[in-house]
Every structure is written in structure tokens, then in C-alpha cells.
Amino acid sequence: MDVIIIGGGIVGTLIARQLSKYSLKILLLERESDIAMGATKANSAIVHAGYDPIPNSNKAKTNVRGNKLYPELCSALKVPFKRNGALILAFNDEEAKVLEELKERGRKNGVMGLEIIKRDEILKREPNINPEVKMALYAPSSGITSPYLLAISALENAWENGIEVHLEEEVQGIIKRKRGYIVKTNKNSYLTRYIINAGGVYADEIMKMAGIDFPFEITPRKGEYYVLDKKMRNLVSSTIFPTPSPISKGVLVVPTVEGNILLGPNAKDVKDKEDKSTTWEGLKEVWEKATKLVPHISFSSVINTFAGIRAGSNYKDFLIKEFKSAEGILNFAGIDSPGLTSAPALAEIAEEWLKDKEKLIPKKNFKGERENPLYFRELSNEEREELIKKDPSWGHIICRCEHVSEKELRETIRHPLTPKILEALRKRLRIGTGRCHGAFCTPYVLKILSEELGKPINFFTLKGENSKILFGENKARWKYAKRS
Ligand SMILES: Cc1cc2nc3c(=O)[nH]c(=O)nc-3n(C[C@H](O)[C@H](O)[C@H](O)COP(=O)(O)OP(=O)(O)OC[C@H]3O[C@@H](n4cnc5c(N)ncnc54)[C@H](O)[C@@H]3O)c2cc1C
Known part of the structure; x- marks a missing residue:
């Protein structure tokens, strides 16, 4: 193999598609029975505008770039995407001050169109919002998509362009060779020149397998949600945020591209990377916080609950790095929010990294568009x-x-x-x-x-x-x- 990609989440699948443009032998390995079974399956599905990350961080740069890439990407892969805009609400003077800071941060990050709007304008746009609201930051470039359809479509497109995909194959060992690595799975061993680690919450363990000695640890952080029936589709049209805290963007009210509404997520550190259980306390917190933003949501409109696990880490930023001790391995680790938004930009980074190492030969018959089945x-x-x-x-x-x-x-x-x-x-x-x-x-x-x-x-x-x-x-x- 030329490249082995570990992980079939949004990061691994978009990288697979990006690299499938070139004459390379690429294999994507995913331990689960399907792709998009990790964080890519269970998140808020927001393509964030980019006012939140600290300027010049990897998160800030890739968020804003990723947001720009979304319309063309989703159009090529026939995946739903809508720029529905976001409102970040402030209910007091202290929160209003934070909105000013976010607007300034957004300006530094290169986010276009941010504006602070007042109560009357907010209620004109979104009549179901809590009338006690004082101010809001309006972010018109915020959007929504279907994360798992995007991952599936990207992988199907990459596969049509010749990459190999093995499901239910877990990487269990990485051994350095003179030129490249042996990747050992539960089923097989492969010799490869390059590895891309897109292992989500397990990216730290994959780094350890490769002998990377770096003080990096993923601390799984759970987020729980309610899903509301489609009859609630007119509750809000923009994504409604509270003023964020240093560790989380807060509990949101989010319309989905399918026509449902999501309430959530909360943020709770958990020990188990697979703990996707919903809890009474967690859901109670979500309900209280969501109905502060948009009151009068009827509980009978709830049709489901679910939870997702963020790959929080002690690094506080996306760790995008090839280590000297493990040359030829590019790690995408600690990819928590806004990882969905950033993923198309992360795929570009992977492409540039490989271009620095190899003369990549574009495939003449590369097909960048994908046809959807009829729905x-x-x-x-x-x-x-x-x-x-x-x-x-x-x-x-x-x-x-x-x-x-x-x-x-x-x-x-x-x-x-x-x-x-x-x-x-x-x-x-x-x-x-x-x-x-x-x-x-x-x-x-x-x-x-x-x-x-x-x-x-x-x-x-x-x-x-x-x-x-x-x-x-x-x-x-x-x-x-x-x-x-
Ligand atoms: C509650 C929540 C809300 C979020 N909301 C948003 C949002 O609105 N907008 C946004 O931009 N981002 C959001 N995010 C972040 C976003 O969902 C993630 O950053 C993104 O999905 C990460 O994608 P990934 O491919 O890195 O990880 P994953 O989707 O977790 O994929 C990693 C894959 O690697 C596989 N794997 C792991 N180890 C191995 C191994 N040893 N061998 C083979 N395969 C392996 C896993 O099975 C998994 O499928 C949210 C996340 C959560 C949890």
C-alpha cells in the first residue's frame, strides 16, 4: 500500500476522497461494521461559522476554510447543506460583552458578515425565541448538513475512484520498517509507506501503537440530545446558541437538514470512550437549557434521544502533526468540535503533506462528482x-x-x-x-x-x-x- 487511513469518520473519509485523485494505492481501515459510527454519527451537524476558536489555532484556520469549502463539496457529493445562519443569544450585559468579544474573534479569524442585533430584530427573525433575550450575534455563514451522509458519499466517491475499504478491521499494531510500516489488524498485516491516523477518540492510542512519545491524551466528553418530531420543523430556522462557556458552545436548538429539531448537547467528561448512554440528569439539563433559549417546546414532540463522544484532549487544539520519531505518519488527533466543519480543510492538509513527500500523479479518469440514488x-x-x-x-x-x-x-x-x-x-x-x-x-x-x-x-x-x-x-x- 502507499497510504493506509485509519478511521472511517468524516476526517478519514474526506481524506480518502481527497487522495483518491492521485495514482496511489490507498486502504481505509475501520474497526466498526460501518463507517461514520463514531463522533461523525452523533453530533449537532452544524457547519460552524468560525467566530469561536482562538485566532491562529488549528481549529480557527481549518474551521473557516472548511466552512468555505462546504457548498461545493456537498454539491459535488449530492449531500444536503444549508446556510441557515446562527444566533448566539445574550440575556444580560455580561453575556452581551462576550458577544462583542466573539465578534472581534470572528473578525480576526476571517469570518464574514457577523453582526450584533437587538431584541426586536431577533424576535422578528425567530418569533419563538425567549422574549427576555437582549442581544444576539448573528452569523450568516453558519450552516447545517448531514454528517454521516457526507462521510458515506465521500467514501463511495473515493471507492469509485479506486480506493479499498475494509470494515470490521481494527488496527492493533504499527511496526516501523526501513521504508514505511507494517500495520497489523485483527485480520491481516499490510506493508504501507504512509499512515494517516484519523482514529477519532482512539487517535491517542494509535499514536502510542506507532511508538510516539508525546504527552497527549484524549479525554472523552459526552454530549446528550433530544430529537424532536418533524412537526416542530418551524420552531426555529436558524441555529440558536447560548453565549458559550470556555469548554463548550452550550446547549443549542438546531434545525436539521432532514426537518427535525435537535436539543443539545450538554458536556460531561466520561471515562469510557464508548459510553454513548443517555442519562436522566443529562437530558434534564439539556431540556432546561434548551427551553431557556426557546420556551414552550412540548415534551410530546420528542421522538428520540442519543449521545455522542467528543475527542477532547489535554492539547486544547487539533493536534495535526507528523512526529520525527514516526516519520510517514500524519496524526489528526483531538479532533473535537468543530471537526465536522474543519474536515474538508483537514483533507487538504493531508494532501499537501503527501505532496511534500511524493510526486503525486493525478488520475486522468478521476470522477469528483457523485450521483445520488433517487429518494x-x-x-x-x-x-x-x-x-x-x-x-x-x-x-x-x-x-x-x-x-x-x-x-x-x-x-x-x-x-x-x-x-x-x-x-x-x-x-x-x-x-x-x-x-x-x-x-x-x-x-x-x-x-x-x-x-x-x-x-x-x-x-x-x-x-x-x-x-x-x-x-x-x-x-x-x-x-x-x-x-x-
Ligand atoms: C456531541 C457532539 C457534537 C458535535 N457537534 C459538532 C458540530 O455541530 N459541528 C462540528 O463541526 N463538529 C461537531 N462535533 C465534532 C465532530 O463531530 C467531530 O470532530 C468529527 O465527527 C470527528 O470526526 P473523526 O473522523 O475524527 O472521528 P470519528 O467520527 O469518531 O471517526 C473515527 C473512526 O476511527 C475508527 N477507529 C478508531 N480506532 C480504530 C482502529 N484502531 N482501527 C480502525 N478504526 C479505528 C472509529 O471506529 C471511528 O469510526 C461534535 C461532536 C460531538 C461528539
């Missing part, structure tokens, strides 16, 4: 009718909450990069993510997986090992699904 929910009635006439499985709606048809489901299952697990179908199609949470569609999804792959329904899992959904056949729903 039933996005089609007009006329378009739907046309498709149903050609293939009636377009008209068989499997997921009623998210309007997903049998045709889309079968085509997605057949894609070589789609893992045959429920979670992968949820991320790619939103199947089972609506109000009923898969109560209606899961038996049909299992039936179709079973037909497509010729395995019994109890073979399939939610997200790979130790997540079995069914252990055997049982009465009504499965039999009903079998009959229809």
Missing part, C-alpha cells in the same frame, strides 16, 4: 407515478414515517459498500428513524434483507457483533410481513 420522499407525484408504472416496488412504502420504498431499500442493500446491518440502512435511507422508530418497518426490512442475501431473518444485526435483533420467529408481525 422517493423527494420526488413529485408525477415522478412517483412514472416510476411505479415501470416498477411497482417503487409504490410499496416500507417506512411510512420517512417514505422509503421497497425499490430504494433493495438498491441500497445491493450497493457493494453498504454493510448488511440495520444501522447502515438507517443512515443511508433514514428508514426506521421517524416517529415509530422502526416499529412498523423493521419486519419488512428484515424480510427484504433475508430475500436479498439468502439468510434467515435472525441472521441480521443492528450494528454488527453483539447486536442481534431477533433470535427466532415469533407470532404476528413477522408472519404478517411474510404473507404480504
